[in-house]
Amino acid sequence: MKTFGKIYTAAVFVLLYTPILLLMLFSFNSSKNTVHFEGFTFKWYEELFHNDTLLHLLLNTIIIAVIASVVATVLGTMAAVGIHKMKKRMQNVILTITNVPMTNPDIVTGVSLALLFVFIGGVMKNNNVLGFWTLLIAHITFGLPYVILSVLPKIRQMDRNLMDAALDLGCTPMKAFFKVMLPEIMPGVFTGMTMVFTLSLDDFVISYFVYGSGFSTLPIEIYNYTKKPIPPSIYALFTVLFMVILALMVLMNVFQARDERKKSKKLAV
Amino acid sequence: MKRILAAILTLTLAFTLFAAIPSLPAKAEGETVTINVYNWGQYIGIGEEDTIDVNAEFTKRTGIQVNYTTYDSNETLLTKLETGGSSYDIIIPSDYMIERLIKKDMLEKLNFDNIPNYQYIDEQYKNTPYDPNNEYSVPYTYGTVGIIYNTKYVTKTVDSWNILWDEDYKDKILTFDNPRDLFAIAEFLLGIDVNTTSEADYQKCYDKLLEQKPLVQQYVMDQIFDAMINESAWIAPYYAGDFVTMHEDNPDLAFCYPKEGFNFFIDAICIPKGCEHKAEAEAYINFLCDPEISGQNMDAIGYATPIPEAKEYLSEEFANSEVVYFDEATAAKSKMFSDLPDETFQLMNDYWSKLKVEGSGYTLYIIIGAVIAAVIVAVVIMRVRKKKLYE
Numbered sequence: 001m002k003t004f005g006k007i008y009t010a011a012v013f014v015l016l017y018t019p020i021l022l023l024m025l026f027s028f029n030s031s032k033n034t035v036h037f038e039g040f041t042f043k044w045y046e047e048l049f050h051n052d053t054l055l056h057l058l059l060n061t062i063i064i065a066v067i068a069s070v071v072a073t074v075l076g077t078m079a080a081v082g083i084h085k086m087k088k089r090m091q092n093v094i095l096t097i098t099n100v101p102m103t104n105p106d107i108v109t110g111v112s113l114a115l116l117f118v119f120i121g122g123v124m125k126n127n128n129v130l131g132f133w134t135l136l137i138a139h140i141t142f143g144l145p146y147v148i149l150s151v152l153p154k155i156r157q158m159d160r161n162l163m164d165a166a167l168d169l170g171c172t173p174m175k176a177f178f179k180v181m182l183p184e185i186m187p188g189v190f191t192g193m194t195m196v197f198t199l200s201l202d203d204f205v206i207s208y209f210v211y212g213s214g215f216s217t218l219p220i221e222i223y224n225y226t227k228k229p230i231p232p233s234i235y236a237l238f239t240v241l242f243m244v245i246l247a248l249m250v251l252m253n254v255f256q257a258r259d260e261r262k263k264s265k266k267l268a269v
Numbered sequence: 270m271k272r273i274l275a276a277i278l279t280l281t282l283a284f285t286l287f288a289a290i291p292s293l294p295a296k297a298e299g300e301t302v303t304i305n306v307y308n309w310g311q312y313i314g315i316g317e318e319d320t321i322d323v324n325a326e327f328t329k330r331t332g333i334q335v336n337y338t339t340y341d342s343n344e345t346l347l348t349k350l351e352t353g354g355s356s357y358d359i360i361i362p363s364d365y366m367i368e369r370l371i372k373k374d375m376l377e378k379l380n381f382d383n384i385p386n387y388q389y390i391d392e393q394y395k396n397t398p399y400d401p402n403n404e405y406s407v408p409y410t411y412g413t414v415g416i417i418y419n420t421k422y423v424t425k426t427v428d429s430w431n432i433l434w435d436e437d438y439k440d441k442i443l444t445f446d447n448p449r450d451l452f453a454i455a456e457f458l459l460g461i462d463v464n465t466t467s468e469a470d471y472q473k474c475y476d477k478l479l480e481q482k483p484l485v486q487q488y489v490m491d492q493i494f495d496a497m498i499n500e501s502a503w504i505a506p507y508y509a510g511d512f513v514t515m516h517e518d519n520p521d522l523a524f525c526y527p528k529e530g531f532n533f534f535i536d537a538i539c540i541p542k543g544c545e546h547k548a549e550a551e552a553y554i555n556f557l558c559d560p561e562i563s564g565q566n567m568d569a570i571g572y573a574t575p576i577p578e579a580k581e582y583l584s585e586e587f588a589n590s591e592v593v594y595f596d597e598a599t600a601a602k603s604k605m606f607s608d609l610p611d612e613t614f615q616l617m618n619d620y621w622s623k624l625k626v627e628g629s630g631y632t633l634y635i636i637i638g639a640v641i642a643a644v645i646v647a648v649v650i651m652r653v654r655k656k657k658l659y660e
Contacts, residue, residue, distance in 0.1 A: 033499065035499045035501075047317060047318065050316070052315075052325070114352060114354065118352060118353050127353060127355075127543055128356040128545075129354050129355075131355070211338070212355030213336060213355040213356060214303075214305060214338075216338040216339070220339075223341060224309070224310025224341040225491075226310060226341045226342070226491060227309060227310060227311045227491065228494065229492070229495060
């Protein structure tokens with residue numbers, strides 16, 4: 001049974017990671033062929049870093065992802081604190097409402113947001129509303145529930161008396177939040193933020209409906225590559241992107257592990 | 270009271286934000302004008318592999334900035350224009366879509382005084398069926414569909430669409446994954462007009478395509494490149510310009526214009542209604558029609574230029590290709606798509622979906638059925654166990 005478990009785990013990992021490894025491998029292939037590996041080269045990377053169009057779109061995508069994840073995290077954490085203070089029944093109602101956008105098919109969210117933006121644009125007599133701001137609002141909107149969902153359990157886990165103690169000892173509620181509550185729920189806040197960041201980075205369906213003439217992102221551009229096969233410089237781009245995210249994840253884990261060690265040391269003292 | 274005040278303040282803030290959006294970019298740019306160009310994906314030179322970066326060159330010469338975004342099909346373009354919310358200055362739809370946009374009154378008439386380079390466009394690409402008086406569009410590229418085959422494996426003479434129905438090449442045939450191009454093949458073969466609106470004609474085409482289905486390896490689009498180059502497929506209908514690209518990678522490939530006829534298309538540059546910088550957009554059109562720019566641009570994307578003077582700026586493979594720049598006898602057999610009524614589009618789409626589901630569908634249904642059955646059984650078993658536990 002133990003060997004079976006190991007084989008099963010290995011199979012899962014192979015299935016999960018072979019496609020990415022293959023893509024990385026072919027980003028170093030000297031020919032455009034995707035079946036035979038013909039020789040090692042860095043030329044696709046060179047081409048990628050000379051391709052202003054792609055780099056510009058990548059920058060757009062990252063700007064949206066960063067701003068959206070920060071704003072969604074702040075709003076989501078605030079919302080989670082508020083929801084926690086509500087009565088049980090109200091909590092359930094609000095949670096159900098905030099979870100709807102998450103379970104709602106992306107395409108419905110996308111179309112309805114586009115309709116709303118165009119309608120507001122019509123009211124403001126602006127026939128060019130779609131662009132950076134609408135993309136940003138849409139990304140914040142679909143990111144919010146994920147933040148609430150990852151922060152709320154952390155608040156519930158917290159010892160209730162901690163906040164009371166802080167207030168008793170003379171903290172203002174604001175100070176108590178930053179000094180006591182925030183450090184406690186930080187892991188949840190972080191998880192929520194990374195979740196929104198990655199979701200925003202690769203979102204296509206919603207972005208597709210709310211992008212406009214002035215601003216577009218990488219996933220939209222790549223979806224439109226229907227005329228010709230995807231050039232290998234895109235593989236190079238994906239490899240770079242994957243590596244950056246991997247590095248971020250590793251770094252996060254290292255920091256978290258260090259934090260926990262510090263905490264347990266403090267407790268021991 | 271406090272709450273109501275807060276709500277009102279939030280709302281005003283939200284609305285002022287929205288109102289501020291349009292004025293933001295204008296202030297930041299100062300004097301420079303930015304035009305919004307909306308084009309097919311991978312349909313302009315962007316400076317890859319030492320080719321020309323068309324938009325950067327335009328900005329360098331005129332000082333006009335270009336906001337460049339892309340779409341994947343004519344239908345996406347139409348949807349985006351009809352939804353509203355974004356204004357474009359330049360779009361590049363195909364022939365039949367231009368006809369539709371003109372019918373819907375969604376295009377601006379061009380001022381040809383601003384487009385002197387229009388004189389370079391070859392006469393054959395003027396007075397087209399979609400824009401008979403040359404008022405709304407300027408040709409960007411044109412192209413054709415033919416049969417690409419591998420001479421190593423396909424030894425029979427290829428001169429007809431019939432080769433795609435040949436039993437000897439079972440499972441080595443690829444064909445289009447879009448209804449218009451796919452049905453056109455059957456229509457040419459059966460001698461039916463490609464712009465027919467009769468339901469009986471589509472039934473006939475459907476029967477013919479169904480007959481072909483067991484022989485077809487896959488219905489695909491851009492995967493054709495890899496499959497043909499790697500020789501995992503031997504015959505496929507595709508665009509002539511792309512054949513030249515594939516031929517560079519696999520010299521055994523050959524191209525044929527079927528004797529029954531083939532599709533000929535033009536993608537042309539237009540200015541949609543609601544455009545905010547018409548004069549600058551016309552300057553952009555004029556720039557694209559400059560023979561030097563057109564030549565270098567087409568060299569980058571591999572399609573045919575409607576400007577004869579541009580050919581001297583093309584690489585030899587393209588300039589001398591008889592596949593891309595075919596003779597008049599071949600041209601006589603070509604046929605252009607025109608805009609079909611909505612009902613006909615719907616009819617074609619219905620037959621197409623039916624074709625794709627037919628046959629292969631059953632295994633899928635069986636799998637889905639089995640999964641649902643398994644879930645139901647599992648739920649029932651769990652319930653029974655729970656009940657027993659309580660007892």
